[in-house]
Every structure is written in C-alpha cells, then in structure tokens.
Amino acid sequence: MNDAHALAARYIRSWNETDPLRRRALLEDVYAEHAVYTDPMITAKGWEAIDATIAAVQKMFPGHVFRLDGDVDAHHDMMRFRWHLSQPDASEPLVIGFDVAVLEGGHISKVYGFLDKVPVAA
Template identity: 35%
Template sequence: MTSIPAALADRYFGMWNTADADARAAIIAETWVDEGSFVDPSFEVSGHDGLSKMVETAHDLFPGYRFTRTGDIDEHHNRLRWTWELAADGQPPVAGGTDVVTLHPNGKIIEVIGFLNFAPAH
C-alpha cells in the first residue's frame, strides 16, 4: 500500500515531469490548493497558472530531463521534506535539492520551499 505522503510526492514529481499542459493542469488541481506557492532560488510563483508556467520553463531549460525523488520522505505535523535530483535518462544528475512542503488539512500542498544542494552555474 502506498502512503499518503508518497502518493502526494508522486503527483508532485508527476507535475514536474509532465510536458502536456492539460495533463499538468489536472495534476496541479488535484495536488495544490488554488493559492499554492513555490519558491526556490530560481522561481517564485503562486496559483495554478504560475505553477504550470514554472514547470514549462523548467522543460524549456532542461528538455528531456526528469525530476526524481531520492531518499525517504520526512514528515511531521503538516510538513513534508524530500530530496530530489534532475537528470536525463542514464546520465548523472545536473541538479539536486531539498523541498519543504506545507500541507493544507485537505491534504493538498499550500507551499513548497526549495533549497538547491547543487545546480548548473548560470
């Protein structure tokens, strides 16, 4: 049986890895509250449209790359934390980081704060 945090993480990474805008919008609607926000050193967005445009930008910058959760999910109260990497199939990762996720009582994401552990130089 899949845990609720793992299922949420799967949908979250599915959002990042879905190129089709309509499919991505459906994942976002299922996973995030309407006013959900994401902030890391590269992005600061809110709302479903902002989230989708952020992912589209990531696809433009890293075509053919996928985000993958690494390690376990830490959980306490209404917070989750997981680590991730960005890599092309069969290649070493080009970026990786840690996300801290705040959940609404309904189980949807309110906010993600991302920290980069390593990333390409700009």
C-alpha cells in the first residue's frame, strides 16, 4: 500500500526532525490532533506530548537517525513497520523497533511501539 509507506516515511521523518517548528508541522501532518503514542517506556497523548517525547529521544541519542526497515504492511485502517535507530555511519543499529499504527482520516490516531533491540546498560 503506497499511501501507508508514504505515511510511515513521514512518521519516521518526524522522529528525525530536530528543528522544533518543522517537527511540529510534520506532527500535525502525520498524527491526528489527539493521537496517542505508546511504547514500553511512555504513553504520550496529543501533539504536544508526542513532540516532547521525540525531543527527549533526540536528546538521549544525539546524532542518531531513524530509518524504516523493510516494507510497510497495511490493511483496513492499520499499518505496521520496523525501524532502526543508529548513528549515520554505524554498521549495526543501536535500537530496533516495530510499530503498529491505527489510522483515522489519513492520519495516525494511535501508535503501539515495541522494542526488539535496546542498548544494554553498562
């Protein structure tokens, strides 16, 4: 589904955008206003909270980049996709995740994030 891939690509772009104004514009393009993002570490409700979550992740992993990994699978009002987080020149991703998104009117209304690989604390 081409539209799902384009939406997932914009979703990933929002996680990589470091300029607050451009990131907010992407969030409003990608997410429904009262969208909910949930992963093992946080639940964020609405554009403001999702924006704050992204900013916190960027601060935690400076210079790292999110990338889609493989195809975006979609049916009805849902899509799922894998992603990697790594330094631009890294041979192995630091974090690997899998997201399931619920769509509403062409926007993401809910995200359920799963972490398949996370850094080991020293």
